[in-house]
Amino acid sequence: MANRLFKGQKQFKVVTIEECLSCKLKMKRPFKINDYVYKEGEVCQKCGTKMIISAIYKEELKY
Numbered sequence: 001m002a003n004r005l006f007k008g009q010k011q012f013k014v015v016t017i018e019e020c021l022s023c024k025l026k027m028k029r030p031f032k033i034n035d036y037v038y039k040e041g042e043v044c045q046k047c048g049t050k051m052i053i054s055a056i057y058k059e060e061l062k063y
Contacts, residue, residue: 012061016029017057020044020051027045
């Protein structure tokens with residue numbers, strides 16, 4: 001089935017927030033399949049410890 005937009009229909013993108021529990025750095029990135037809240041994420045760029053996924057939500061695309 002084609003992904004069509006109708007007049008007045010909004011488009012969204014899903015984003016993932018990763019948070020470092022040590023230094024509290026937060027990073028936003030595009031959602032990846034198999035992401036879930038509290039999953040271990042990337043290494044923190046600031047302090048080098050593992051980050052966790054703290055939120056997943058959608059944002060409206062603006063044109």
